[in-house]
Amino acid sequence: MTTPHSAPYGHRIAAGLLRELLVGYQITQALYVAARLHLADHLIQPVTIDALAKATGADHEALHFLVRALVGYGVLQRSGDLYVTTEVGRLLEKDRPDSLRPTVIATGKERYQSWGSLLQTVRSGRPVFSAQNGVALHDFYAEHPGAAAPFNGAMAALTNSMVDQLIGSYDFTRHSQVVEIGGGLGVFMAEILHRNPSLRGSILDLPHVVADAARALPPRILTDRLKLISGDARQSVPENADLYLIKMVLCDFPDDDALKILRSVRKAIPDEGTLVIFDKIRTEVYDDEVSRRTVMSALNLLVMTGGRERSEEEYRLLLAQAGFELTDVMRTEALDGEIHRVVAMPGEVAPLSSGE
Numbered sequence: 001m002t003t004p005h006s007a008p009y010g011h012r013i014a015a016g017l018l019r020e021l022l023v024g025y026q027i028t029q030a031l032y033v034a035a036r037l038h039l040a041d042h043l044i045q046p047v048t049i050d051a052l053a054k055a056t057g058a059d060h061e062a063l064h065f066l067v068r069a070l071v072g073y074g075v076l077q078r079s080g081d082l083y084v085t086t087e088v089g090r091l092l093e094k095d096r097p098d099s100l101r102p103t104v105i106a107t108g109k110e111r112y113q114s115w116g117s118l119l120q121t122v123r124s125g126r127p128v129f130s131a132q133n134g135v136a137l138h139d140f141y142a143e144h145p146g147a148a149a150p151f152n153g154a155m156a157a158l159t160n161s162m163v164d165q166l167i168g169s170y171d172f173t174r175h176s177q178v179v180e181i182g183g184g185l186g187v188f189m190a191e192i193l194h195r196n197p198s199l200r201g202s203i204l205d206l207p208h209v210v211a212d213a214a215r216a217l218p219p220r221i222l223t224d225r226l227k228l229i230s231g232d233a234r235q236s237v238p239e240n241a242d243l244y245l246i247k248m249v250l251c252d253f254p255d256d257d258a259l260k261i262l263r264s265v266r267k268a269i270p271d272e273g274t275l276v277i278f279d280k281i282r283t284e285v286y287d288d289e290v291s292r293r294t295v296m297s298a299l300n301l302l303v304m305t306g307g308r309e310r311s312e313e314e315y316r317l318l319l320a321q322a323g324f325e326l327t328d329v330m331r332t333e334a335l336d337g338e339i340h341r342v343v344a345m346p347g348e349v350a351p352l353s354s355g356e
């Protein structure tokens with residue numbers, strides 16, 4: 001995609017560009033419906049609209065329009081009366097390990113609904129999700145397993161897509177015991193342990209996620225080398241590991257809760273231990289593709305959780321408040337360089353200020 005403001009287009013092209021940007025909501029829902037109706041699984045082989053309507057139970061005419069729209073956006077392709085998925089569409093198949101179906105479903109449902117009230121977040125600075133649903137996002141998932149599953153699946157697929165670059169960005173061999181905070185379905189930890197046979201690990205996550213991880217992880221992984229622990233990292237985390245990992249979790253929280261998590265880690269970590277955070281780092285550049293995605297993701301966090309994509313300086317300050325010294329920041333190759341690796345060591349523990 002080109003940068004919208006990068007050229008003097010003239011009115012006709014500028015208006016066309018704006019109209020194209022404006023239909024983003026239609027494309028999101030077209031993909032969501034395709035995912036819900038399992039179109040990609042029905043269209044592995046070329047199929048007529050008649051057969052597709054029968055297989056999905058959808059209205060023939062409306063389905064035909066949807067299918068043609070998806071052809072227009074390169075998700076499906078047509079040959080005579082038959083339709084089949086393209087390489088893009090095949091990513092919506094249910095059972096492939098890199099399936100984006102859970103991501104599309106999580107995006108088209110809760111995110112889509114909350115983004116419909118973006119104005120409220122921009123006016124108030126507060127997450128619209130909790131205002132709409134009466135609970136914070138992760139508490140909502142605890143109460144709604146049907147919504148939690150696509151979210152956890154989406155995070156697992158995202159992690160799968162970057163696991164090589166992340167593991168390649170840090171030397172795990174000098175550690176023996178690692179705890180991952182908010183490790184989701186365990187994709188990252190399972191791969192770290194697989195590649196480092198002398199390492200033992202624990203994953204701490206909320207109870208409903210730990211239950212899903214126990215079902216999702218292959219039994220060969222759940223040996224005495226990997227423990228799943230239910231809990232709230234704002235309260236406490238397992239003690240005495242020499243490496244603590246936090247990947248794409250702190251961004252889900254505003255500073256006060258992120259600080260509680262970091263302070264739990266500071267209490268648990270030995271003096272010679274290491275904390276490694278993998279997350280997006282916000283820069284003040286807005287006009288390249290990567291930073292534009294980071295800014296959109298920052299806005300998404302504000303809408304959904306009240307969390308933050310933080311700058312390097314914001315991480316340094318937050319870590320210092322929790323008693324860590326930030327010692328290294330490196331841009332990894334994950335997500336085209338969006339994900340950074342932050343290393344911190346235990347330092348002076350700052351006294352709590354009143355009210356904390």
Ligand SMILES: C[S@@+](CC[C@H](N)C(=O)[O-])C[C@H]1O[C@@H](n2cnc3c(N)ncnc32)[C@H](O)[C@@H]1O
Binds near residue numbers: 233234
């Ligand atoms: C955005 S997901 C990231 C998952 C995983 N780290 C990854 O990168 O794929 C945030 C994770 O933090 C977990 N989480 C949220 N609040 C938590 C809390 N208070 N204590 C422990 N884990 C929490 C969520 O259940 C979820 O698995």
